Amino acid sequence: MTHRHAVVLGGSMAGLLTARVLTEHFERVTIVERDEVEGDWSAESVEHAVRRGVPQGRHAHGLLAAGLNVVEGLFPGAARELAAAGVPVGDVLGNVRFCANGYRLKQAPIGMEALSFSRPYLEAYVRAKVFARPGVTVRGGTDVVGVEADAARTRVTGARIQARGGDPEVLGADLVVDATGRGSRAPRWLAELGYEQPREERLHVDLAYVSRRYRVDPALLDGDIAIIIGPSAAAPRGGAVMLQEGGRAVITLFGILGDHAPLDDAGYRAYAKRLPLPYVSDIIEASEPLEDEAVKFRYPGSTRYRYDRLRRFPLGFVVLGDAMCSFNPMYGQGMSVAGVEALKLGESLARGGELDALRFFRAVRPVVDIPWQIATGGDAALPGVDGPRDARTRMVNRYTNRYMDRLYATAAHDEVVSLAFSRVTNLLDPPTALLRPGIARRVLGRRRPATV
Ligand SMILES: Cc1cc2nc3c(=O)[nH]c(=O)nc-3n(C[C@H](O)[C@H](O)[C@H](O)COP(=O)(O)OP(=O)(O)OC[C@H]3O[C@@H](n4cnc5c(N)ncnc54)[C@H](O)[C@@H]3O)c2cc1C
The missing domain is CATH 3.30.9 (D-Amino Acid Oxidase; Chain A, domain 2)
Known part of the structure; x- marks a missing residue:
């Protein structure tokens, strides 16, 4: 244990998985969440528990293989336990x-296993496991209103919070993690501290x-x-x-x-x-x-804040999850990417000493680049979506789209191609895996079968 107190802003999937990782590096971890949240994952307690702060919980949520690997790694036996509680499980x-x-x-x-659950149920499971970890405190029903910094504004020293009906207070911390999702105010907080805001791609x-x-x-x-x-x-x-x-x-x-x-x-x-x-x-x-x-x-639309491109960033502060990058949900990536980012944060902390946030942002760049490329590339292939405008990218996209058309047609009959595609969409392999000679030969060598 090398650090004393970490504060995680937002207690949804990114915040919870991060808090779990931080318990290995901090004596105390405090999660600040606007909604009232319980550490109970019994089916009865979750039945209709879509939280206000996570309205997407009412909608289909899949956990990709990469994400299930993270959950299993952090909570060994999770898949078995969820399956025993009635969560459908399959290959x-x-x-x-x-x-x-x-x-x-x-x-x-x-x-390789997949689970099919309601989003509130998965979150309740993870929450119960995290809340039960030693050193974890939860401030539910509490709003994050800002961050505190030292006089020189080189270090974030805590979070300004306000419990419902209570007075504003400051929660001191050695590290503050912003996991407040798409509505994150971190870009504004940075500007208020005199830092450059991350560029937004959308x-x-x-x-x-x-x-x-x-x-x-x-x-x-x-x-x-x-x-x-x-x-x-x-x-x-x-x-x-x-x-x-x-x-x-x-x-x-x-x-x-x-x-x-x-x-x-x-x-x-x-x-x-x-x-x-x-x-x-x-x-x-x-x-x-x-x-x-x-x-x-x-x-x-998908939104990515380019924290990885900044040159200055305060000590004691980091941003991840949807607050850094929110992907079109059709590709089912958000929770899995947040989980991998949490692991990367753990790796950065394991190096010891002060967390270098800029180094962390660069380390997660490929973790975000690949799903971003899948989501925005997939969207740009749809009619009417305003993808990249430059001629070269458009030409590359035209060839990519033609290749993908053939790949889908082949994958309808060819197990090898279907598996390769599935590994990419599950974030186990990069999209370039679909261009490997063994796959390309199968894709380009076949005549196009009729649509099923
Ligand atoms: C319709 C839809 C479907 C989706 N489907 C999938 C899917 O199939 N698979 C998948 O992996 N992902 C999916 N996602 C994305 C997924 O929901 C998110 O990526 C995932 O929840 C991780 O997000 P997060 O924890 O960073 O932020 P969020 O889930 O948005 O959570 C932010 C948390 O911060 C809290 N908060 C916000 N502001 C404050 C504040 N000021 N003070 C205190 N607390 C605050 C909120 O109450 C909330 O709990 C989908 C998203 C949508 C919109």
């Missing part, structure tokens, strides 16, 4: 039906998730635990069915650039019928909705 390729560009990708067991997609919970007979999924239909250029809308703990399922429909699913029953069902493939709509038609209307979450 990451064998039991997750993934459809891209109008093709259903070939499924085959690869011996790709506008005007996405909406529209979700409804159902009671679904698992037999309808034919052995799968989740079905995901990604958008295609011809039909840029998608949907997902995810079985969950408690015998429920969430069904999410998503569309971009204002093509949003209606909330009423008839409109919702009609929208689902026009997805590139029928699997989601078939399940909707055969299942009992648990709510009269669907709920909507609007997501303007």
Whole structure:
């Protein structure tokens, strides 16, 4: 134990996973969270527990293989424990039906597990485990209003917080971690301390998730635990069915650039019928909705703050999770990337001495670059999305899109290609793995099969 007190701002997935990592390096870790939060993950306590601070919790949330590896590493036995509590478990390729560009990708067991849960349940599990760690304190129902710095403004010395109905107070800390999500005010705090703000990169997609919970007979999924239909250029809308703990399922429909699913029953069902493939709509038609209307979450676009490009940064402060980079949720990356960032923070602290935040931001650059490239590259291939404008990038994108069209078509029949693609989308391999000779030969050597 080399440091005394760390304060984590925000108690969602990024904050919790980070707090877990920090318990190995700090005597005390305090999590400050606006919502009242409990350390109980029993199914009854979580039943309808979508928190105000995490409204996306109502919608389909998948944990990629890279993210499950992090969770298992930090909480050994987590998958077994969650499965024993009723969370559907299956093989990451064998039991997750993934459809891209109008093709259903070939499924085959690869011996790696996937879980299908409600977002509040996963978070409650992680929260209970973190809260039970020695040295962890939780300040629920408490707003973070700013950071404190020393007179020279070279070091952040704590967080300014205010409990609901209480007086403002300062929580002193050796390290303050901002994990307050997309609405992070860290860029403003930096400016107030006289630092340059990180440049913001953004790709506008005007996405909406529209979700409804159902009671679904698992037999309808034919052995799968989740079905995901990604958008295609011809039909840029998608949907997902995810079985969950408690015998429920969430069904999410998503569309971009204002093509949003209606909330009423008839409109919702009609929208689902026009997805590139029928699997989601078939399940909707055969299942009992648990709510009269669907709920909507609007997501303007992926946003990345380039902390890795800054030249000056105060000591004792760091930013991660959605506060650093928020990815279009269609690619299911946010929680997994936050988990890998938390591990990287642990690695930086393990070097001993003072945390060098700029070095940390550069160390996580590749961790963010790859999912960012997948999400923004995928979005830019959709009609109407305003991708990069320069001629060279557009030409590269045109070739990439053609190659990917062929790859999806091949992956519908070819297990090797389907597995390679799945490893990339699960953040186990970089996208360049799809260009390896063994894959490229299979992709380019085949005639295009008909859409399933
Ligand atoms: C519709 C949708 C679907 C998604 N689907 C997936 C998916 O399938 N897979 C996946 O991995 N990711 C998905 N994500 C992304 C995922 O939800 C986030 O990446 C993940 O929660 C990590 O975010 P975070 O902890 O950094 O921030 P958030 O989850 O946004 O949490 C921020 C926390 O900080 C608290 N907070 C904020 N401001 C303050 C303040 N001033 N004071 C005190 N507390 C504060 C909030 O209450 C909240 O608890 C999805 C996102 C959306 C919007």
